[in-house]
Amino acid sequence: MSREEAYAHWSRLHGGLDPRTSFWVSGWVRLSHACARPLARRGVRPDTVTVTAVLVTAVAAGLAALGDGWPLPALVVLVGAAVLDGVDGALAAQTGAASRWGSVLDPLADRVADLLALLALVALAGFAGLAVALGVAAGLLTLLLESVRSTAQVAGMTGPGAVTVWERPSRVIVASFGFLACGIAWAARRSGVDLLPAVDQPALATTALVVAVALGAAGLVRLLVAVRRALPR
Incomplete structure (x- = not known):
């Protein structure tokens, strides 16, 4: 599959959006297809990559939940899972193995991965009452946003409706920065640097959850406005 074919395939899956208008999106499409090529040659199925991405995310969440210095290797594992998340679609395009089951499995895997990342942040915050409430709120907002989008598409809306501030990449980025x-806070304290004594891992993880809730709420409102405009009255 050529670069232009890869761009065209991504555009068809994302409501006609042109990935070439964004340096980051176009780079992501190229990276996904480059990683998919060796897998395609070996006959790996897209569904296998989808499930593997969820399992790798679970490993990242488990590592992060250990606290201390573990969030740093967890970050590397999470980024690897995010790459796999884009590879399955590229692999399906290159091998012609796209299926109706895959179109169900992929968003299901994404939602499980989203919730696992939030759970890891709650664990880093020590399962404190506020962190649990924020984690539940962020999870509900994420599920509501995706539910509204899928329901609107069934009702006749074409494309994603709106690219909000709380899409899958944003969720990975917030979790990554939290990790x-x-x-870094753990490493600094181990090195004898303690510039902000009150800012420890639980405080930082809770802050990441606050950001997740804020972006989730903003994203849901933005999508609702777009859906209202897109669907006939």
Whole structure:
């Protein structure tokens, strides 16, 4: 599959959006297809990659939940899972193995991965009452956003409706920065640096959850407005 064919395939899956208008999106499409090529040659099925991405995310969440310095390797594993998340679609396009089951499995796997990342942040916050409430709120907002989008598409809306501030990449980024901040805080204290004594791993993880809730709420409102405009009255 050529680069232009890869762009066209991504555009068809995302409501006609042109990935070439964004440096990051176009780079992501190229990276996904480059990683998919060796798998396609070996006959790996897209569904296998989808399930593997969820399992790798679970490993990342488990590592992060250990606290101390573990969020740093968890960050690396989470980024690997995010790459796999894009590879399954590229693999399906290259091998012609796209299926109706795959179209169900892929979003299901994404939602499980989203919730696992939030659970890891709650664990880093020590399962404190506020962190649990924020984690539940962020999870519900994520599921509501995706539910509204899929229901609107069934009702006749074409494409994603709106690209909000709380899409899959944003969820990975928030979790990644949460892991990174917690890891850096631990490493700094191990080195004898304690610039902000009150800012420990639980505080940083809770802050990441606050950001997740804020972006989730903003994303849901933005999507609802777009859906209302897109669907006939």
